[in-house]
Amino acid sequence: MINQPDLNRQQLEPLIRVENLSFDYEKKAGSSLIDDVSFSLLQGEVTLLLGASGSGKSTISLCLNGLYPEAVEGYKKGDVFFRGREIRQFEKGELNQKIGIVFQDPESQFCMMTVENELAFTMENIRIPQKDMSSKIDRILEAVGLKDFQKRPIHQLSGGQKQKVALASVLLLEPELLILDEPTANLDPVSSMEFIKLVSELQKERGMSVFVIEHQLDDWVLFTDHVLALSQEGKLIADGRPDLVFKEQLAMLGAEGIHLPKDITKFPAEKHKRLADKAPRFLERTISISHLSFKRKGNVILDEIDLALHKGEFVAIVGENGAGKSTLLQLMAGILTPYKGKIDFLNKSLKQWREQELRQKMGFVFQNPEHQFITDTVYDELAFGMKLNGTGERKMKARIDVLLDHFQLQNHQWSNPFSISGGQKRRLSVATMLDETPELLLFDEPTFGQDAKTTEELMTIILELKEQGTTVVFVTHDMDLVDQYCERTFVLDSGRIVFHGHPEKLWKNEELLHTARLRQPYRIRKQNLKQQKAGETYDLVR
Amino acid sequence: MISSVNPALKMVAILIPGVLLSFSFDIFTPLIYLIFVVAFTFMFSKISIKKWLLLFSPFVFLAIGFAWMTVLYTSDSFAGGRVLFEFWWFEVTTGGVMVGISLALRSLCFVALSLMFILTTDSTKFMLSLMQQFKLPPKLTYGILAGYRFLPTFKHEFEVLRQAHRIRGIGRAKGLKGRIHQFRRYAIPLMANAIRKAERVAIAMESKGFTGETDRTHYHQMSIGRKDWAFFTSIVGAFCLVIIASYQLGYLNIFGVQF
């Protein structure tokens, strides 16, 4: 299903031409972070940039619109041309009205308080007449499914909802080039698909160019015209038509740790499948929740939740954006207090636990990795919990080295946690919770923004812990992950648990999948496709 | 309605009596004006009396405390009149009591004026009208708005940081020493995060095509019309009338000089 563009690229006019671009955050000798990269983005094309986490994808995207190096005090060499004119020759802001960008971190891209004012701000910048604004706001909110949120303060939205606001405001800019840095990382499966469709429609309608950075590329490759790939050393290692790149350079991309389109790789689903089917080995309860309700600002977020988890179990909580998943997880971790109901952890009410004891037995990873960080270096971040527990110096160092190695953070141990790449932040936030073998691990979307290799590493570690009896809870939008690893799934819809059971049963319940805005995993879709006779175009919306 | 008055002009309107009141040291002027402000607030806005009282009443106590202090420490030029009573080394005179009550009433006037402003004004619109009517540069206006956006998230941010500390195993601080220690542990990261936000917000604004040019359209079009001037005239005019009245009645006292 990879797009096979039939255009002759040479005939198209380049919108962006990058020549010998090098970039570094620190002045340093030797090879640069981004090392002598040259490529073109053509008018009206969709370009996909691939690369391992930390290879410099986000950095490149911010060089294209001239925000870097000034915004971060970096060091740049080489030239970037927009329609044949060097970007330094543009007036400040002029270029940014032509190049729209959705940043990787959904929280740091807003400057107004409410959704409405944020969208208006963008339109004022490009001088859209006041009389047109309201209708445009209505239309775009409708398109991203946030109609009821127009007057909401942005900080009261869920992670996915924030990402949608960011998308909406960039689309209003009507740019000539749209840069999307992992735009769907926090979206539920259906929203993500709808968004991709929206972009492809707008792209065709307006003939704009799109530059996408994405690890989960399966839905994008359907209409990508051009693929670029960065190596871990920051060199450009692939540049060409997607069908050709994925045919000729597949092995090399795989070795870089890049996710490949599932259509052309042997899908590893079978490997862990057996594991997921096994009945639980332990029967002790880890955590049990009864009649739990929670309100925020008078709105009921969770309503009469009941659930119980057992030792050594691996469960997933899924549901649409804003369903209340993060809230539920925070309640389970005891950092929010229930409005009503009871939570028992290891047969003792959560309220009766002493803080430090509780944290030794329970790990929690925030949806936004930055919320996790409380020290100034990656190393200190990892050492923090161990120091608190009085782990010996020698043992601590050894453990930290192992973690740094597993999560590919060796080269960044003295960096500030806030200034590493999106994927690295995610890994670090997960790593901080793995210093011991806790009884319960709660993860809020632990795998987003990860390349194939690190996802694999992460899952290996988690499965090891699970084998030792740790209960693992994932909040995730990745149905393939659920399909591969989880024994039980809870579906949350408008604050209620509407399904719980084996994922296999969930995949069969199409009505439920539809209302909870979920989607079957790739494996099932493929099976269905085969049954429907091979070949035909497959339905995106399933 | 006060809530529909142009916010920037509203600010100027309440600033004028807010400053000029500082020169009066009699009881009559602030008292009458306070009555006027409170009456005006309830006549021309939908603020609920309960909410207003809830916000206002703590300041009554503050004002009393303030008055008491002034009564005890009045300078000679103000402390005329009869000696009412003495204790320790303090000598309480009628002049002193007058000044004390005057200062208390004055501070209540300030509170009433501020409440009238705060409870009827959207802060975004306030900044926007400063830009549109008072020609504050957009760069400064939106820079300030972006910073101001941090205010409601401040509490949220603090919550998040506290949660982060909790999940890492640091419990709630107990006792004064623990609290102070905790304050230190929170203050710097909280500010460091704020600074990071500042940087990112600025990048985000520029990435959305913000140039700082004055040439831009406005979603919230602010303007100053008849209704706004009517408000201005009522607030400032009433103050002038009160001053004239207290002069006529012989109460007016500016800096201890009786007129």
Add this chain to the structure above:
Amino acid sequence: MMRQWKLKEIVLMSIFGVVFAVIYLMFYFFGQGLRNFLTPFGLAPFGYEVIFGIWFIVSIIAAYVIRKRGAAFWSELIAGTVQVLIGSPAGPQLIISAAIQGLGAEVVFLATRYRNFSLYVLMMAGMSAAVFSYAWGWFQSGLAALTPGLIIATLTVRVISGALLAGLLGKYISDQLAQTGVLRGYALGKEWEEKRDKSA
């Protein structure tokens, strides 16, 4: 005058303004408590004076970190305005007090042509803000009604407080922040990096 300012510096300045507005307000109530505590000892007028310096700190921090014309003045003005917006009992004239205090700090930096940001200058700025604010308070909050001896004493205390709580503490906080590396993009952070590069 905002021409030479980068947007991120303006946003930073206003975030400082907002953060310190909250802190200022907390200190207002703290001062109230302090005064009630001191009243039985006959020291009530000093309740506020002792901590008065804290109300100039944002000027010092903003000027020290950003080092541009107007940083001290605007940041204090923003802090004052925000305090009113979040409901300070001191009322709208606080905006004017803030402007005057900010001006007090600003003149010292202006006198050095925004070139010298040593501890000495920062403390001077704090003291100057204290003097300006006292002059204004003379009219506005009825300081004129106090006895002359008390006036001299309170002024002295306020100036010292300005030097220590604004100048010294302001520098300390800014340096602590610079140490975390978040100020890389601003004048103070760059100075730190240069120092580090030299010593390395």
